Amino acid sequence: DAGVTQSPTxxxxxxxxxxxxxxxxxxxxxxxxxYQQALGQGPQFIFQYYEEExxxxxxxxxxxxxxxxxxxxxxxxxNALLLGDSALYLCxxxxxxxxxxxxxxxxxxGSRLTVL
Amino acid sequence: QKEVEQNSGPLSVPxxxxxxxxxxxxxxxxxxxFWYRQYSGKSxxxxxxxxxxxxxxxxxxxxxLNKASQYVSLLIRDSQPSxxxxxxxxxxxxxxxxIIFGSGTRLSIRP
Numbered sequence: 001d002a003g004v005t006q007s008p009t010x011x012x013x014x015x016x017x018x019x020x021x022x023x024x025x026x027x028x029x030x031x032x033x034x035y036q037q038a039l040g041q042g043p044q045f046i047f048q049y050y051e052e053e054x055x056x057x058x059x060x061x062x063x064x065x066x067x068x069x070x071x072x073x074x075x076x077x078x079n080a081l082l083l084g085d086s087a088l089y090l091c092x093x094x095x096x097x098x099x100x101x102x103x104x105x106x107x108x109x110g111s112r113l114t115v116l
Numbered sequence: 117q118k119e120v121e122q123n124s125g126p127l128s129v130p131x132x133x134x135x136x137x138x139x140x141x142x143x144x145x146x147x148x149x150f151w152y153r154q155y156s157g158k159s160x161x162x163x164x165x166x167x168x169x170x171x172x173x174x175x176x177x178x179x180x181l182n183k184a185s186q187y188v189s190l191l192i193r194d195s196q197p198s199x200x201x202x203x204x205x206x207x208x209x210x211x212x213x214x215i216i217f218g219s220g221t222r223l224s225i226r227p
Contacts, residue, residue: 033214040124042204042217043160056214090159096213105215107159 002027004093004108012114013081021076021111025093031055032074033105034066035090043090049074050096078113086115117142120207120218128224135192137221139205142186148208149181151190154220155201164190195225 005024013019025032031050035043045058049068068074072093078085089112092105122139129135137151148167152160166172166179166188178191188207192199205218 035217040219042120042122042219045214045216048214058214104162105160107161109159 006091006108010112017081018079023091024073026106029093031094031096033092034076037088081115088112119216122218122221125222135195137190137203139188141207146207146209149188150206152204153201197225200225
């Protein structure tokens, strides 16, 4: 049973560029949440996707956007990259009916983005 | 005011002792409370969840919740070097359908 998979694992971009990160949720899960984790900080909630729609959003600018596909996989897009966007981007999958109440967020290993 | 606050540490505890980790949260509507462990370079993993006031024990781990004080804690008994990690407190509210994390407390168990 495959867990949460993310790609790419590492990438380097320059300021102003755009990046797309991908996530496949754990088998049987239908909800994907994206988090940004800067070095030495806790994960910051970016947004959550369920039924191909953005359901919740954290305090992130519109440069951050996403998408969920019919197979529940998801993408995170960041436009006009800033140096401050350098971080580990974590994808977490869950079941919509139980995710928040049980805390069963299953995390991928993350995509480490470096912006130069 | 941050939604979930933790002391960043590092907290250094001798092997075999009790490690005590604390967390406060700001939203009184929060309904679910979690502790995640994150080893360096790895992703977070859930170790404890608690939903009602009081204590919940699981092996060497005990989670404590006091909703009146908006306070959550995690006790680790008989600390082992393998417990050295960052511990993230997280809070969920079903109406918001999202889980918010604190900044984490770095725990170091010294032999």
